[in-house]
Amino acid sequence: MINLKSLPLLLSLLFLMAMAGPLLPDLHAQDSILDELEAEDPCSIEIYSAVKRFQPGVPFQVGVLIKPLPGWHGYWHSSRDGGDAPEVIWSLPDGWKVSEADYPVPTRMVEAGNLISIGYSKPFLLRFRITPTVQDDEETPAKISIPVKVIWQVCEKTCIYGASETELSISAGGAPIPIDTGGSTILAGWKDQYPIPAANARGFHFEHQWIPEQGTERVRNGTWVVRWARQGHDRRPAVPLQWIAFPHGIEAGLISEAKVQKWNPESTIENGRRIGWQVHFQLKELGLGFHPGLLGVTLVPSPGKAAGPVPGMPAITFAGPELKNQK
Secondary structure, three states, rough: OOHHHOHHHHHHHHHHHHHHHHHHHHHHHHHHHHHHHOOOOOOOEEEEOOOOOOOOOOOOEEEEEEOOOOOOEEEEEEEOOOOOOOEEOOOOOOEEOOOEOOOOOOOOEEEEOOOEEEEOOEEEEEEEEOOOOOOOOOOOEEEEEEEEEEEEEEOOOOEEEEEEEEEEEEEEEEOOOEEEEHHHHHHHHHHHHHEEEEEEEEEEEEEEEEEEOOOOOOOOEEEEEEEEEOOOOOOOOOOOOEEEEEEEEEEEOEEOOOOOOOEEOOOOOHHHHOOEEEEEEEEEOOOOOOOOOOEEEEEEEEOOOOOOOOOOOEEEEEEOHHHHHHO
């Protein structure tokens, strides 16, 4: 072994540098990766308002755009094997209210390990409805800034949590309410991507059935069947129509994926003109607080070669039976 104390100082330094040389490239590579992660988050946000000024008690739409970098993806509110959906935190003035987020139609993704996740591989807009207080306070400032914080999780080969902040600046004003051209254009462009409640889906008939597992003191497993069809002799659309069903998550228990199948609600109709669809979800390991009214599904039509909803054929959200109707 070489005794460094027996060498001149300069020679000792040269010896140490030579010994450390093979390690330097790896250290530089690690530093480069860390610098890259610190320099740019893999997700950012933007905020848009439909109006430039607000009136007391008059709701208006706001959109929060979640923007994962190319190659990264975020998650729907019921992501199956995936990660967490964004959490949007509003610091509203006293008396103001904000709705729950409207999520656009998601897509099914297969991640590493054959995990199935439901989410978004491109930027997605969460839509909200903000309602100012009905009290017209004379001391209300001419312009209000509402801080907004989004806690997000995005994944590529790895998953990263982060937080982004912005603010919504909006002025107080009287009628007529001026439109924010830029914000309203963005919101209008996303309009067809949001599901509508089944009660608002014109021309459709819906029915469902909750079938609990028999032979147990408490329901642990069961099947939820959802069926829908065009009403009367409505044959729209002219192009072939396929559906994808995304079940909503439940707090305790497991709900399976399921493919949509054809269903004819009236077999007496010739040539099967009134064709409908059905989907069977299997539920397991249900918690003590479960009841079918907690169930929900988003039904996404894919007309022709389209990969999702198109104008005039929106996705539909259907909820389980109300608790009061259950035995």
